[in-house]
Amino acid sequence: MILVKTDAGQRVLKDRSVPLSPRQRTAFILFDGKRSVDEVLAAGMGIAREEIDQMVELGLLGPVAGSKPAAPAPELAKAPEAPAAATEAPAAASKAPVVAAKAAEPAPPSGRSRQQRYKDAYPIATQLTGALGLMGFRLNLQVEGTSSYEDLVALAPKIRAAVGAEKAAALDRALND
Numbered sequence: 001m002i003l004v005k006t007d008a009g010q011r012v013l014k015d016r017s018v019p020l021s022p023r024q025r026t027a028f029i030l031f032d033g034k035r036s037v038d039e040v041l042a043a044g045m046g047i048a049r050e051e052i053d054q055m056v057e058l059g060l061l062g063p064v065a066g067s068k069p070a071a072p073a074p075e076l077a078k079a080p081e082a083p084a085a086a087t088e089a090p091a092a093a094s095k096a097p098v099v100a101a102k103a104a105e106p107a108p109p110s111g112r113s114r115q116q117r118y119k120d121a122y123p124i125a126t127q128l129t130g131a132l133g134l135m136g137f138r139l140n141l142q143v144e145g146t147s148s149y150e151d152l153v154a155l156a157p158k159i160r161a162a163v164g165a166e167k168a169a170a171l172d173r174a175l176n177d
Contacts, residue, residue: 002064003052004033009060015130017123018058019144023047028055033064112177114149121152121174128163128171136162149175 005013005028012018013028020028027047030040037052055061112120122143129140139155139162146152153175160168 002033002036003031003056003061004064005031006059006062009055009062012060015126017126017130018060019122020055021051024051024055027052028060031061117175118146118149118152121149121171122146124171124174125152125155125159128159128167132162 009028012020013025023046027040027043027045030043030045037049040052041047041049052061125143125146126140129136129143132139139158142155143152143159146155156168156171156175159171
């Protein structure tokens, strides 16, 4: 199957709103609509098919028209939360086992896990704090330093105070809905 960066993937490549590991980022750049998944895997980047499947699930990569879709990896079908730790910032990579353990906790009432809430809220938080410019630089660094749902919930009041309740409503929905 041949994959290409989506519009959302192009934005993420520029603004880094979704943290990708260095391996993922390098492989992501190779998806130009000409190389197949197997060619990128064989390029020696050290990336696994599961990480590529995760980028497809996040909407960063999509199949080129006329390319046949691949079957999902068995690991993803059994445990969709497991590869989510791979998208965390490289500095937080050592905390991956802790994040994976938190994903096993019972899901909040809406049915979304804490990890899914974090994945949904993180890009919103980085966008909000990034739009503050120099005034929000430190707050943006704090958001980028989060590695869990709990970290982001603890930072939400500061973000709300900086951007206002109206703009922070999307973040609140992503965290608490």
